[in-house]
Amino acid sequence: MASGSAYPPSLLNRFSFLLGKLYFRALDAEADELSSLHVSVKQQAALTVLADEGPMTQHELGRRLGIDRTTVVGVVDGLDGDGLVERRRSPTDRRAYLLTLTPAGRDTQEQGRQRVAEAEHRFLGALGESDRARLRELLARALGDG
Amino acid sequence: MASGSAYPPSLLNRFSFLLGKLYFRALDAEADELSSLHVSVKQQAALTVLADEGPMTQHELGRRLGIDRTTVVGVVDGLDGDGLVERRRSPTDRRAYLLTLTPAGRDTQEQGRQRVAEAEHRFLGALGESDRARLRELLARALGDG
């Protein structure tokens, strides 16, 4: 018998435990789906923000993603090296780059978007469509609008 | 104006992003609440499992918490050093310890349980009671019973 729950009931009542387990499962699923595109989860998130909101500085990208300025450097290094984004000097501020998607970057972003959707479908397989929507809504609301 | 959402809409649709942000917010809130008890989030989780399920080996504790065997050593070192758990040799297997809560450990666990509840209340303040319950239920179900 593969009997019973692997996790203790006392921990399954704890939000941090539930969130953590599900979060790392989500990351693994996404990383797995994205691996064939040779982009990391962070990189795909960066491409998505750039696709949706247009060119922005590294500083701004970091703010949107909620990651450190020095971490952004590495993420963008990878994308730049693969020809998915370009670092163009801002015409109005020569300290800053305007990160711009290349056609290849736009293409990769679109493919990645689908892979992420598949990953979510896979790791949330235990929930039906309406429950997934309800979960998404609750999580977004819990996070607050700010 | 502190206008609008800090996070891009495209990321607020993504489960891994929502889960991650909320997870780290939960960890921070719990760590903050638990700091005055001088126990980490992992340590409090360990105390909780021991309180609920009685003495067990380090190997078993690691399995329940989902953490590596070598990581358990450090967690238990801390608890042992603070007199919250005792490493008693198992009478049936002299390789193994039976981790046992001390009275102080039991007391700390109970206080910690309340602090964690307060932390959850705080970091999920945007949700009402029934929404919190619904979220917990959906997360547990998404994680699967296994």
Next chain:
DNA sequence: GCTGATAATCAGAAACACTGAGTATCTCGA
């Protein structure tokens, strides 16, 4: 043209958990 702030970068540190090896002990079977 100063002064203080900001964008990007880099080297090093800090936090984290894991790998692999070592010791002691157990279980199983001949």
Next chain:
DNA sequence: TCGAGATACTCAGTGTTTCTGATTATCAGC
């Protein structure tokens, strides 16, 4: 009862990830 292989715990070292602090170039305000 002996030997082989598995298991519990520990430790040193490694790898990963992110942050801190300093640097360079540039900007904005006075």
